[in-house]
Amino acid sequence: MRFFSVNDFLFILAATRWTILLSLLAFALGGLLGVLVAVLRIARFAPVRLAAAGYIQLFQGTPLLMQLFLIYYGLSLFGWRLDAWTAVTIAYTIYAAAFLGDIWRGCLQAIPKEQWEAGRALAIPYLPQLFLIILPQAIRIAIPPTVGFMVQLVKATAVASIIGFVELTRAGQLMTNATFQPMVVYPIVAGLYFALCWPLSVWSQRLETQMQVENASGRRK
Amino acid sequence: MTYVFQFGIVFDQLPLLLEGALLTIRLAATAMVFGLAVAVMCAYLRTSGPKPVRVLVAAYVEGIRNTPFLVQLYIIYFSLPALGIRFEANQAAVVAMVVSFGAYATEIVRAGVQSVPVGQVEVGLALGLKRFQIYRLIVLFPALKAVFPALASQFILLLLGSSVVSAISANELTAVANSLQSTTFRAFEVYIVATVMYLTIAVAFRGFFAALYWIVFVRGRER
Numbered sequence: 001m002r003f004f005s006v007n008d009f010l011f012i013l014a015a016t017r018w019t020i021l022l023s024l025l026a027f028a029l030g031g032l033l034g035v036l037v038a039v040l041r042i043a044r045f046a047p048v049r050l051a052a053a054g055y056i057q058l059f060q061g062t063p064l065l066m067q068l069f070l071i072y073y074g075l076s077l078f079g080w081r082l083d084a085w086t087a088v089t090i091a092y093t094i095y096a097a098a099f100l101g102d103i104w105r106g107c108l109q110a111i112p113k114e115q116w117e118a119g120r121a122l123a124i125p126y127l128p129q130l131f132l133i134i135l136p137q138a139i140r141i142a143i144p145p146t147v148g149f150m151v152q153l154v155k156a157t158a159v160a161s162i163i164g165f166v167e168l169t170r171a172g173q174l175m176t177n178a179t180f181q182p183m184v185v186y187p188i189v190a191g192l193y194f195a196l197c198w199p200l201s202v203w204s205q206r207l208e209t210q211m212q213v214e215n216a217s218g219r220r221k
Numbered sequence: 222m223t224y225v226f227q228f229g230i231v232f233d234q235l236p237l238l239l240e241g242a243l244l245t246i247r248l249a250a251t252a253m254v255f256g257l258a259v260a261v262m263c264a265y266l267r268t269s270g271p272k273p274v275r276v277l278v279a280a281y282v283e284g285i286r287n288t289p290f291l292v293q294l295y296i297i298y299f300s301l302p303a304l305g306i307r308f309e310a311n312q313a314a315v316v317a318m319v320v321s322f323g324a325y326a327t328e329i330v331r332a333g334v335q336s337v338p339v340g341q342v343e344v345g346l347a348l349g350l351k352r353f354q355i356y357r358l359i360v361l362f363p364a365l366k367a368v369f370p371a372l373a374s375q376f377i378l379l380l381l382g383s384s385v386v387s388a389i390s391a392n393e394l395t396a397v398a399n400s401l402q403s404t405t406f407r408a409f410e411v412y413i414v415a416t417v418m419y420l421t422i423a424v425a426f427r428g429f430f431a432a433l434y435w436i437v438f439v440r441g442r443e444r
Contacts, residue, residue: 158289
């Protein structure tokens with residue numbers, strides 16, 4: 001048995017970059033897919049709307065771990081040999097898109113109906129209405145909950161350790177196995193997650209209060 | 222390459238999976254009851270306790286909300302034995318779920334408490350009630366009513382999040398699915414069936430909460 005040394009700490013610290021990278025990838029790709037989900041979720045054509053709602057329900061109503069297993073084992077059955085990075089990125093993209101799509105749907109619907117009607121009165125077609133009138137206003141109210149979801153996403157990446165993907169939590173497990181000092185290792189791992197998430201949480205709360213103050217002071221409606 | 226689905230082998234083992242699903246429900250329901258009790262207490266301490274207690278509760282809530290559930294689970298199951306606190310896998314799972322759900326629910330209940338008009342608290346003070354009596358008799362009910370939907374969604378997250386307790390060999394639905402796929406080599410089919418079970422449980426609980434809301438808050442006290 002050996003003691004937990006500075007090198008062990010550096011190993012865990014270095015693994016934090018994979019947590020960050022996976023979170024960023026999932027956020028970027030999931031965000032792109034999420035915009036599509038949100039827009040389809042409020043489409044005028046009912047089947048499209050229902051399909052988007054079904055997508056959100058399905059991925060918000062099942063455990064992330066199951067989604068990971070299904071993608072990891074499932075896709076390889078169909079002959080696609082996926083490396084861990086691809087499988088995990090796909091799974092987290094799909095997961096993030098379901099949650100972001102739902103959050104952004106709410107923000108799009110929070111824009112008063114009159115804004116759509118004004119666009120229609122000016123004979124602006126649907127897509128320019130959506131992208132030039134509604135979206136710019138919706139983005140403002142979407143920022144605080146989106147930052148809040150980033151916290152959830154960073155925490156969710158810990159689940160990837162269960163299928164053997166080496167990130168912060170998995171690095172902690174490896175170090176525990178090497179040093180037999182879970183009492184030291186896991187609190188450090190938790191501390192590193194806290195260091196990632198806490199600033200985002202504070203930022204999200206601050207944005208939210210700011211917006212409430214702006215709304216209350218009546219600067220913008 | 223074509224793949225032939227064979228669900229038969231999974232359906233033969235359905236009783237095992239159902240047993241796992243039952244344990245998942247039991248774990249989540251237990252965690253909800255105790256977690257809610259923790260939350261109701263902590264929300265009171267967070268708003269009206271003495272300063273050091275308020276800071277302590279805030280640290281608990283923020284500490285839990287900004288770290289992954291899986292790591293909390295590992296700390297409880299793997300780290301605490303070093304301090305002489307030992308749990309079986311299923312016990313550790315429940316404890317972790319209570320601690321985690323308690324923190325999220327504290328923040329939700331606190332929002333509800335703050336949504337109750339100050340006038341109501343003043344009425345309590347005018348009637349000579351003590352602070353905790355005001356909380357218990359006047360504030361708590363409308364506060365819980367206001368945040369009920371948020372609590373219900375948080376419970377669904379708890380339920381789905383409980384699948385990661387399979388990582389410490391608690392034998393709930395995911396763990397059963399894992400052991401089945403390693404004996405049948407039908408990973409995809411096993412996980413599809415388990416996923417459908419989770420979805421069913423989640424949908425059923427949403428319905429249950431809608432009914433509960435109606436029974437407790439709409440029909441129960443019309444005023």
